[in-house]
Amino acid sequence: MAYLKPDQPEKVYVPALQKAKRSGEKLVCLTAYNYPTARIVDEAGVEIILVGDSIGNVIHGYGNTIPVTLEEILSATKAVKRGANRALIVADMPYGSFHINADETVRNALQLMKEGGAEAVKLEGGRNRVALVNRLVDEEIPVMAHIGLTPQSVHKLGGYSVQGKTADDAQRLIEDAKMLEDAGAFAIVLELVPREIAAIITSELSIPTVGIGAGSECDIQVLVLHDLVGLTFGRLPRFVRQYADLRQVMSEAVTAWMEDVKEGRYPSDQESYGLPASVKLEEIPD
Ligand code: KIV
Secondary structure, eight states: OOOOSSSTTOOOOHHHHHHHHHTTOEEEEEEOOSSSHHHHHHHTTTTTEOTTHHHHHHHSSSSSTTTOHHHHHHHHHHHHHOOOSSSSSEEETTTSSSSSSSHHHHHHHHHHHHTTOOOOEEESSSSSGHHHHHHHHHHOEEEEEEEEEEEEHHHHTSOOOOOOSHHHHHHHHHHHHHHHHHHHSSSSEEEOOOOOHHHHHHHHHHHHOEEESTTTTSSSEEEOHHHTTTTSSSOOOTEEEEEOHHHHHHHHHHHHHHHHHHOOOOOOGSSOOOOTSSSOOSSSSO
């Protein structure tokens, strides 16, 4: 049997992230939830696409990530896979998909990989997820861990605030990160963590840290695409830098089209189809 390369040569695989960490190269990760955004992000050269459970906020309008289902992540992952050739595709495990027991977690993660085309999964939690991460990694499922603010704990935390602000909490975060690395996670998201603590974790771990609201020392930066391009509603978190205002662009396009229709300017003859010259209108019976 010949071993064929499963994808094109420049495809990003998990080991490339470790290599980049060792060489000090900064990488980037963005969310995508469908074919066009996956294509845009992939063609721009982003190394990791996260099919995040932020889909609940920015696509489905749930207000938080709690209601997101495995089916929603699966369907989004399939579309992203069709749109992305190069980036590593990481599927988020939604709330409830890894909480019952380890066997069910493995089954759900395998579904995201086998059916969805995910190349890794992400799950939220610290020391309480160590056994689970171990088990998933044992089953050849690459795991990205996620500590600091874990939005699936919103009801327990009572909101979205910076984590690790006391010496004890910071110590706990550092310990959690080390335990998750030892359990076999290939990378770890640090969300809303003081930059000094993120820097300590980044320097003490040999796996890359993926920062969001965690300062510039993290090995990889991640953002929610819709925040970056201005396609969200409400106040943006302080760590988001908005690079475009797609909401404004889309709203202006919709308004302009609406006005053209109402004023009879759309569609023009160029935007519709006439009969071929060979057919005379009079020949068509009423
Ligand atoms: O769901 C998501 O988009 C995330 C990122 C914010 C890391 O978990």
